[in-house]
Amino acid sequence: MRVTFPVPPIKIRASEHLRCxxxxxxxxxxxxxxxxRAENWKEVMLKKMAEVLEKYRSVRLFMDICAKCGACADKCxxxxxxxxxxxxxxARADLFRKVYKKYFTLGxxxxxxxxxxxxxxxSVLRDWITYFYQCSECRRxxxxxxxxxxxxxxxxxxxxxxxxAGIATKYVTEVVAKxxxxxxxxxxxxxxxxxxxxxxxxxxxxxxxxxxKFPVDEIGAEVLLVPPSADNFANTDTMxxxxxxxxxxxxxxxxxxxCNEAGNFGLFLNYANLKKTNNRILExxxxxxxxxxYWGE
Amino acid sequence: MEAFTFVYLPYLCMGIxxxxxxxxxxxxLKTPVPLRIVTTPAPKSWSGVIWRSIGDLLWFPNxxxxxxxxxxxxxxxxxxxxxxxxxxxxxxxxxxPTWVEGLQTLGLYGGYIIPLPVAFLLARRFLMDRLLYIxxxxxxxxxxxxxxxxxxxxxxxxxxRTYVIDVKDMILGLIHFQPRIPTVHWxxxxxxxxxxxxxxxxxxxxxxxxxxxxxxxxxxRRAIFEMRSVNPWDYPVLYHPGNLSTPExxxxxxxGAEKGGKECG
Numbered sequence: 001m002r003v004t005f006p007v008p009p010i011k012i013r014a015s016e017h018l019r020c021x022x023x024x025x026x027x028x029x030x031x032x033x034x035x036x037r038a039e040n041w042k043e044v045m046l047k048k049m050a051e052v053l054e055k056y057r058s059v060r061l062f063m064d065i066c067a068k069c070g071a072c073a074d075k076c077x078x079x080x081x082x083x084x085x086x087x088x089x090x091a092r093a094d095l096f097r098k099v100y101k102k103y104f105t106l107g108x109x110x111x112x113x114x115x116x117x118x119x120x121x122x123s124v125l126r127d128w129i130t131y132f133y134q135c136s137e138c139r140r141x142x143x144x145x146x147x148x149x150x151x152x153x154x155x156x157x158x159x160x161x162x163x164x165a166g167i168a169t170k171y172v173t174e175v176v177a178k179x180x181x182x183x184x185x186x187x188x189x190x191x192x193x194x195x196x197x198x199x200x201x202x203x204x205x206x207x208x209x210x211x212x213k214f215p216v217d218e219i220g221a222e223v224l225l226v227p228p229s230a231d232n233f234a235n236t237d238t239m240x241x242x243x244x245x246x247x248x249x250x251x252x253x254x255x256x257x258x259c260n261e262a263g264n265f266g267l268f269l270n271y272a273n274l275k276k277t278n279n280r281i282l283e284x285x286x287x288x289x290x291x292x293x294y295w296g297e
Numbered sequence: 298m299e300a301f302t303f304v305y306l307p308y309l310c311m312g313i314x315x316x317x318x319x320x321x322x323x324x325x326l327k328t329p330v331p332l333r334i335v336t337t338p339a340p341k342s343w344s345g346v347i348w349r350s351i352g353d354l355l356w357f358p359n360x361x362x363x364x365x366x367x368x369x370x371x372x373x374x375x376x377x378x379x380x381x382x383x384x385x386x387x388x389x390x391x392x393x394p395t396w397v398e399g400l401q402t403l404g405l406y407g408g409y410i411i412p413l414p415v416a417f418l419l420a421r422r423f424l425m426d427r428l429l430y431i432x433x434x435x436x437x438x439x440x441x442x443x444x445x446x447x448x449x450x451x452x453x454x455x456x457x458r459t460y461v462i463d464v465k466d467m468i469l470g471l472i473h474f475q476p477r478i479p480t481v482h483w484x485x486x487x488x489x490x491x492x493x494x495x496x497x498x499x500x501x502x503x504x505x506x507x508x509x510x511x512x513x514x515x516x517x518r519r520a521i522f523e524m525r526s527v528n529p530w531d532y533p534v535l536y537h538p539g540n541l542s543t544p545e546x547x548x549x550x551x552x553g554a555e556k557g558g559k560e561c562g
Contacts, residue, residue: 010426032535055530057328058514064321065509068436069371071363073427085430094431107501116433142336144363146353146371147506148515150334276534 007074008083015082020133020169027170030177031273034166041165042120046103048164049157053104058153063100065147066090072141072151078134086131089141089151095127096154125167132158133169137267160270168269175265176273179280184229184261193257196232200240212247214239217288218254224285225253226295229261253294259284262295302486303467304476310493317500322508330514331528339520350517353510367421374414380407381450388465389472408454411447415440439504442495449488459485 025035038044053060072089074080079087086092094116101108101117108117118124135155142150162168178187188196197214204212215221223246231239232255246253259280266274285293340346352358360368384404386397419440422432453459463479470477499505511517 007427010430054328055331057325057330057512058334060328061325061509061513064325065503065506065513067503067506068428068431068433069360069364069367070421070425070428070431071360071367073431075363085427088427088431090431105501114434116435139336142515144359146357146360146363147510148336148353148359148513150336150515153334153514272535275531279534 005080008080010085011083012085014084015078015087015134016084016130018082018134019130020171023168023170023173027173027177028166028168030180031173031269033163033168033173033270036166038165041125041167044165045120045125045161048161049099049103052157052160053100056153056157058150059157062093062147062149062154063097066093066097066149067147069146072145072149075141075144076135076151077138077140078136082134084131086127087134089145089149092131092135093149093151093154095124095131096158099124125162128158128162129167132162156267159268163270172265172268176269176277179261179265179277183256183258183280185263185265186229186233186261188229188233188260190257193232193255193260196236197255200232200236200243203236204240204243210247212243214243215252215254217257218252219287220289221252221254222290223251223253223292223294224281224288224290225255226259226262226281226284226293227255228263228296231296232260254288254290256284256288258287299478300476302490303478304471306490306493307471310496314496314499317497318505318508321500321505322512325509325512329529330518331526331530333518333520333522333526334514335518335520336515337520339518341519341521343519346517346519350511353516354507370414370417373410374418377407377410377414380404381411384408388461388468391465391469405454408447408451412444412451415444415447419444435502439498439502442491442498445491446488446495449484449491453482453484453488457482457484 023033028035053063068090070088070090073091074088076087076089076092079085079089086095098108098116098118099120101115102112102119103109105117107115111117132155135151137152137155139150139152142148142152159168175185179185181187182189183193194216197216201212201214204210225242225246227239227242228235231242242253262281264274264277266272266277281293281295340349357368357371360371380400381404383397384400384407387393387401390397419437422428422436422440459482460480463481464485467477467479467481495504
């Protein structure tokens with residue numbers, strides 16, 4: 001069934017007050033980021049911006065070719081929900097684009113405000129923090145853009161740039177730090193993970209009368225299973241399902257206490273943590289000497 | 298002054314046009330695409346990619362999904378523009394191929410059509426609050442420039458006829474590097490100057506969107522996610538001493554687990 005939403009009239013700064021809590025120093029230390037906003041944040045951010053523009057064709061190209069046709073404008077759920085014009089994908093990208101124009105293009109340097117170029121200042125940064133954290137990086141806009149402009153790439157670039165200067169949100173940094181601490185997003189420690197698995201084993205024995213194993217940290221198993229951590233915590237039926245499948249198929253498998261979560265919050269922060277979070281899956285596989293990795297999420 | 302308008306400026310603007318496009322393409326091409334971010338459903342083969350790109354260039358399937366009216370106007374504008382551009386080959390080629398000659402009537406109709414979608418595109422920038430919010434000076438400038446070019450061209454065709462032989466003489470002179478200064482109607486000068494402005498403006502503005510579309514990382518790549526995507530600027534993962542769960546620490550935890558001991562946490 002096709003569900004259509006009425007497109008709201010624009011309401012300037014309607015969702016400006018919806019801002020995330022800033023990151024805490026204890027989490028920022030664990031994920032290799034500055035604990036507070038750098039003294040010279042502007043220089044740090046512009047340096048990082050130059051680096052990002054050289055590393056990602058997507059960002060530079062999307063900055064250059066947007067024709068402002070407005071096809072994406074009414075496609076973002078954050079705009080449909082709030083009516084805040086800065087939540088239109090094109091306007092969100094414009095927050096990045098005006099700084100890009102000011103420092104990296106001839107037109108912006110020469111014509112300045114007339115070409116919508118703007119210096120990176122406190123109010124622009126405020127908009128960045130607000131609106132680049134009101135994007136869920138779902139990429140819906142890229143499906144509707146005639147040039148495939150993907151605002152998620154721009155959001156990620158902006159967050160990467162802000163993170164370099166020590167600007168991030170509590171939620172994301174806390175989760176990433178938790179992954180390094182406990183192996184998953186929910187903060188389930190190794191003991192709890194094992195206990196949960198033992199509990200499910202018992203549960204299954206009671207209900208089905210079959211001995212189905214939920215192996216943890218078994219070196220030499222064939223398959224490493226990396227489920228979403230909620231499967232061993234809230235949606236346990238799914239975890240039981242995995243175990244039954246492996247049991248029925250006769251495949252030896254294991255979960256890892258070092259890495260039992262494939263959901264990657266590094267995506268919402270920066271490339272280094274994105275890579276590191278994913279790399280843990282490979283490290284766990286090598287430690288346990290498995291042949292295959294199955295991962296959900 | 299006349300030498301400037303009819304000789305130096307055309308050469309200068311053409312130079313900016315080609316050099317600018319080459320520069321843009323060079324910058325885009327030298328910037329790596331680290332991750333496979335093609336929008337699905339995407340083709341798995343290169344031939345599929347070529348078809349997808351041709352489709353993107355010619356009939357804008359994504360725009361069709363998002364906004365039918367805009368798609369219609371955009372398609373009409375681009376088609377008419379292509380026909381008109383092809384018809385203009387009659388001023389650039391000698392001897393004239395018959396297929397260009399055959400385009401004469403169709404090309405004129407294309408010219409009559411162009412102002413309609415352009416006016417529509419301009420109107421929606423004023424009439425829709427969302428579009429008004431995102432539009433910048435450059436957006437209006439591009440549309441008004443196109444309108445100036447088309448209207449001056451149409452007026453030249455319909456009412457103020459300039460001597461076409463002189464025009465062609467001038468253009469062929471430029472092509473063969475033997476520039477000649479023609480005597481033409483002043484409206485032709487308006488037409489010429491606005492076209493030259495467009496040429497010089499083109500590479501540095503959003504008007505180069507077609508070129509960008511061909512190199513857009515979400516459009517032109519294959520969706521082969523099984524294949525390893527090599528990131529040219531990749532670097533090894535670094536652990537901060539403050540991090541608790543390095544692989545080494547985890548190895549200890551494994552040992553502890555084997556002994557049935559207490560975990561580190």
